[in-house]
Amino acid sequence: MRRKILYPAVILGITLVAGNLYLIEKADSKVDRSSFIDEWKPVSxxxxxxxxxxxAVLxxxxxxxxxxxxxxxxxxEFLVQEGDDISVGTDLFTYQVEDTVNQEVYLESEIQQFEDExxxxxxxxxxxxxxxxSSSTTTRRTNTFDDRYGAPVNTEEQQDYSIEAANKEINYYVEQEIARKELEIEQLNSKIENLERQITQLQLNETDITVSSTTEGIVKKMARELDNPLIVISSKSSLVQGELxxxxxxxxxxxxxxxIYSTAVQDRxxxxxxxxxxxxxxxxTEDGSSTYPFQVxxxxxxxxxxxxxxxFHVSLSVITEEALDVLNVPSESLLTEGIKNYLLVITDKGTVEKREVTVGMTSExxxxxxxxxxxxxIYIQDPDSMDLPGSTFVTPLKIDKLTLNSIKNADRHTILENLLLGILERK
Structure with missing residues (x-):
């Protein structure tokens, strides 16, 4: 008797389960489906x-x-020694002029050449x-989320990070080049002042002319045999040299x-x-490949x-690619299909949307x-666990958030509202 009841019940159960599975998995099925979302996050x-x-080396x-x-x-004679710390105007050496008139003409032509430069x-x-x-920004609409319902609220935010960053970079390079050119002008003016002093000496009928330094630094080398260059002056400032x-x-x-990082200083x-x-x-190199010098x-x-x-030996990090204050997501949150990229986005209607996005650089x-x-x-951090774009979704109950204090602090209206939503809301 029991077998007569058991067998039909088992067959009926299997039939019901198989039928439901068929209806759920059937294409264009009318059965409501929900996706389970464990991790989500707002775009930042x-x-x-x-x-x-x-x-590299300094x-x-x-x-x-x-x-x-x-x-x-x-x-x-020389008026300095190797290793001397000198400044602009320091006397370097003297020479005796025999034809003061021609020498004055020569010095004046040198001054004119520097002035033309x-x-x-x-x-x-x-x-x-x-x-x-010129500074230019574009306006882009962004979303913030309502604290209670997570609904997106449109706000206006001035941003076009790529253009702004490029403008700053161009302006920085222009300013650096201008600074270098202004330094060249200062050095040329120092040379002119040096030549003018020599002309003044000639006009005072002095035949011993003194040549002064037009830059500050350290006397690195002196040619005692009077070969050129007669004196080499190294600047006090350093630069970084390495191989690529x-x-x-x-x-x-x-x-x-x-x-640049150095053990000689604490700060970068x-x-x-x-x-x-x-x-x-x-x-x-040891493997036979070429290297190329570079400097910083x-x-x-x-x-x-x-x-x-x-x-001094130093370490340095050269920034090859940079995007300032840009929207970004973890690479594993992207769905890639051919050359297109997608994010699974939680909409304000409570559904999951598969949205195409345009991506830029990747870093770490x-x-x-x-x-x-x-x-x-809001986007889903683990899209591989989702296969139902367009469906509604459920999220896990976070027991650690459901504390006695949070219940006590919640007002009666909020409790009643969420209770009714849970009972009456239809997918």
Whole structure:
């Protein structure tokens, strides 16, 4: 008797289960489906960076060469020694002039040449200032979420991060170039003052002419045999020199920012790439590949540079790619189909939307999102666990959030409202 009841009941149960599974999995089924979402997060913004780490050495940022033309007169004596710390105007050597008239004409022609160079540099500075980009921003609508219901609320936010970042970068490089050109003008003016002093000596009928330094630094080398350059002056400021691999030269270019680290100073020091050699170094690496010299200069105003000396070894990080304050998501949150990328977005209607997005750079597991989603919108962090875009969704009950204090602090209206929503809301 029991078997007569048991067998039909088992068959009926299997039939019901199979029928329901068929209806659920059937294409275009009318059966309501829900997705279970365990992890979700609002879209946020941050700065993304990619960099190349290198080891390098400090060297003098500049060397000034002082020449002696024996046709101008007879050399008398050096007034400095190797290793001397000198400044602008320090007397370097003297020579005796025999033909004062011709020497004065020669010095005046040199002054005119330097003045022409200054005029040319000033014209170049004017051209550089016209390259400064005008500040421009675009308005983009973004979403914030209502605290109680998570519904998106549109707000206006001024942002076009890529254009703004590019404008700042261009302006920075222009200002750096202008500063270098202004320094060249200062050096040329120092040379003019030096020549004018020599002319004054000639006009006073002095035949012993003194040549002074037009730059500050340290006397690195002196040619006792009177070969040229007669004196080499190394600047006190340092720059970073290193070698790049063949692949690294494709990523590192002039103007890129760099961060320098040294055991001689505690703080990191900012700089920028000023030169990447086109030709390789003469020596090859152990595996036979070429390397290319590059150099990095320190930013103006950086402190603790006095503690750094030529020959010190440093580490540096060259920023090869950067996106400032951009929307970004974890790379595993993206769904990729061919060349298209998607995010699963939770809409204010309580459904899951598969939305196409445009992506940018990738850094440390995060991807820049350039368009398709707005700040504050909620996306699903693990889309691989979802296969029902467009469906409603359920989330796990977080018991740790359901405390006695939270229940006591909730007002009666909120409790009643959520209770009725739970009972009466239909999917």
């Amino acid at each position: 913004s941050a700065s993304l960076r990619n960099s190349i780490e290198k080891e 060297s003098s940022s500049q060397e000034e060469y002082v020449y002696y033309d024996e046709s101008r007169g007879t050399f008398k 200054i005029d040319s540099i000033k014209d170049h500075i004017v051209d550089l200032r016209t390259l400064r980009p 691999s063949e692949q690294e030269t494709l990523k590192i270019t002039e103007g890129q920012e760099a961060v 020091i900012k700089g920028f790439v000023t030169d990447v050699a086109v030709l390789p170094s003469e020596t090859l 200069e320190f930013e103006e105003g950086e402190e603790n540079l006095d503690a750094l000396r030529p020959g 597991g995060r991807v820049e999102v350039r368009s398709g989603i707005e700040k504050g919108e």
